[in-house]
Amino acid sequence: MLTGLQDRTVVVTGGSRGIGLATAERMLGEGARVVIAARNRADLDSAVAKLAESAGADRVCGVRLDVTDQDSVDAAIEEVSSGGSRPIHVLVNNAGPILQGAPILGSADTKWMATFDTKTMGMLRVARAVAPHLPQDGTGRIVNISGVSGRSLLPNSSASGMANAAIGAMTSYLAHELAPRRVNVNAVSPGLIRTEAWEENACRLGEPLGLSGEEFMHDFQDRLKVRLGRWAVPEEVADVIVFLASDRASYVTGQLLAVDGGLANFVAS
Numbered sequence: 001m002l003t004g005l006q007d008r009t010v011v012v013t014g015g016s017r018g019i020g021l022a023t024a025e026r027m028l029g030e031g032a033r034v035v036i037a038a039r040n041r042a043d044l045d046s047a048v049a050k051l052a053e054s055a056g057a058d059r060v061c062g063v064r065l066d067v068t069d070q071d072s073v074d075a076a077i078e079e080v081s082s083g084g085s086r087p088i089h090v091l092v093n094n095a096g097p098i099l100q101g102a103p104i105l106g107s108a109d110t111k112w113m114a115t116f117d118t119k120t121m122g123m124l125r126v127a128r129a130v131a132p133h134l135p136q137d138g139t140g141r142i143v144n145i146s147g148v149s150g151r152s153l154l155p156n157s158s159a160s161g162m163a164n165a166a167i168g169a170m171t172s173y174l175a176h177e178l179a180p181r182r183v184n185v186n187a188v189s190p191g192l193i194r195t196e197a198w199e200e201n202a203c204r205l206g207e208p209l210g211l212s213g214e215e216f217m218h219d220f221q222d223r224l225k226v227r228l229g230r231w232a233v234p235e236e237v238a239d240v241i242v243f244l245a246s247d248r249a250s251y252v253t254g255q256l257l258a259v260d261g262g263l264a265n266f267v268a269s
């Protein structure tokens, strides 16, 4: 099944690690040209070097960008689009903060603001900057990465849950506004995805409970009753992102697709 992504330009925010890095790898596998964007230059350089090993150095590059700063976002997109002369076909809006659990009534305003600023507003800022560069021939795509806490109850995850829920609504409104330009906008909602950041998080969260990181992850998955009975690897999310970015999803827009092993149904049904 051909995706049509050959030689298209794909920008992946948060592409230096985790789901973003796996997405960049999969996009390169489809023949796309990929720009990964994040804050830390050293991480970007090492991710680009790793990706270039199989794809070739001319197909992948990194650009520094902080999604909490509109000027930084605008400058990065200006650079990627060569001052507006080069189209950006696909935006994978993936950069997000690491989950930090806290009860809803015990969280300071600053914590809520920081989560929304990076995740929800961050995605809106990048979409706003990229939208004028998306082609109007039916190949333009935005894929926003939400998260299962926006649809299902994950204890102590209210800030990310509310930020993720807002991304579902933003996706719908953006899909409506960009439909006349023939740009499709969708969202993916990952469940429990085994990234390096989550493995480190699990060690930290497990310690006070006397659990190793692995034990914590296993316990967490059992408590949330993941139907498939396991965590996913980032590539399993990346494959769905590639599908939504591809020609194969030409009649899909405004949708939020859960990639969570069945977890999202736990509360909803």
Ligand SMILES: NC(=O)c1ccc[n+]([C@@H]2O[C@H](COP(=O)([O-])OP(=O)(O)OC[C@H]3O[C@@H](n4cnc5c(N)ncnc54)[C@H](OP(=O)(O)O)[C@@H]3O)[C@@H](O)[C@H]2O)c1
Pocket: 013, 014, 015, 016, 017, 018, 019, 020, 037, 038, 039, 040, 041, 043, 065, 066, 067, 068, 094, 095, 096, 097, 098, 118, 122, 145, 146, 147, 148, 149, 189, 190, 191, 192, 193, 194, 195, 196, 197, 198
């Ligand atoms: N892993 C999961 O289980 C899971 C579940 C549900 C949803 N998600 C969502 O999926 C997305 C990716 O998650 P992940 O687990 O792969 O994350 P990760 O491994 O922690 O990677 C996060 C990426 O985002 C970048 N980033 C963070 N803040 C940024 C900022 N202000 N500006 C620009 N880049 C920034 C990071 O690079 P720098 O730090 O260098 O900027 C890094 O490249 C996130 O939106 C997350 O909320 C993940």
